[in-house]
Amino acid sequence: MKGNKILAGVLSAGMVLSSGTAVFAGETEASANAGAHIYVLTSTEDHGWTGSVATFAKEKIKEINDAGTYSAELITAASAADQITQIEDILAGDTKNAAFVIQPLDDTVQSAIQEIVDAGIPYVAFDRIIDAVSSTAVSNVKGDNSGIGVAAASYFTGLGMKPGDAVYVYEGDTSSVTTLRDQGFTDYLKGDAEFEGKKIDDDLKWTDDDLKNITYSGAMNWSRSDTKTSFESLMGDPKNADIKWIYAEDDELAMGVLEALNGGGIDDATKQKFLDNGPAMTGCGGLDEYYEVLRGNSYQDIAKKFSGLCSVTYSPAMIQTAIQDMVDHLDGKEVTQDHVIACENVTADNVADYPSF
Known part of the structure; x- marks a missing residue:
């Protein structure tokens, strides 16, 4: 402030x-x-x-x-x-x-x-x-873009994410919004930011070498369809099915991942391997379609195989x-x-x- x-x-x-x-x-x-x-x-x-x-x-x-x-x-x-x-x-x-x-x-x-x-x-x-x-x-009212990354990293850590685990980040665009959402995520992991008054435990802090295991998608242009296509391409290499942590910087992007998993663009064996790994995903924004997944009203065959689904507020x-x-x-x-x-x-x-x- x-x-x-x-x-x-x-x-x-x-x-x-x-x-x-x-x-x-x-x-x-x-x-x-x-x-x-x-x-x-x-x-x-x-x-x-x-x-x-x-x-x-x-x-x-x-x-x-x-x-x-x-x-x-x-x-x-x-x-x-x-x-x-x-x-x-x-x-x-x-x-x-x-x-x-x-x-x-x-x-x-x-x-x-x-x-x-x-x-x-x-x-x-x-x-x-x-x-x-x-x-x-009189007032400049805005959401906390850096805080979105902080909240997502805290959520994953609470689910058991360890330093150096493979993380895939679906980015929105090339603006400062994405830069801040990226930075908040790594700031929390390094111990430089806190969520709800708490920082990451010392034994869970990430080093610069650990952060190299975070992969960034590049600009998805806040597009669900672009993210769906990107995730299908990512899963085209079966080794990527081992990725457990998906940080989507918007609920539309998270829905793109879910639509890819619900469609036929990913090999069944690779899809099964990914879901058997108990993946976790965060979104952001408050999109009703994604909230319907959280409410238990849609995509439940897929959602129940996730170890965690979350949307960070930016309403x-x-x-x-x-x-x-x-x-x-x-x-x-x-x-x-x-x-x-x-x-x-x-x-x-x-x-x-x-x-x-």
């Missing part, structure tokens, strides 16, 4: 006098902001993780509108250019009571965000944090936290500017407690 806090409307005395009555400053700020309109800008609601952000945003927006203190609306965009135009159109109108929650579609939205800042309008950034303007946000529902940060700011409450949402491991034991998309 940067420890940088935004405290709206709080006076050093902690309270002010209004008509001879003591009123907490936060209440004065909330009263002043009553009627504020929150524009929530996200990607188009279509499919996948980014599309589901809008779905969860609508739930929170309804809650705000039903409460009546503030109003809110969702505005979606299919491209960064569209999103920039939307921001400029809003700023061209009456922005006296405006506030923004923005999921920037790419870094080119920086210029439009700067216009919001220049207009003196508060905003919360979600998911894609643009470093050049991050210090101007599009985090947009609701971003919107709540803006509400808290308008209420005059203290908001953490660098708001990183910790990862949790979702398994068959606790999947009922987590939303999916």
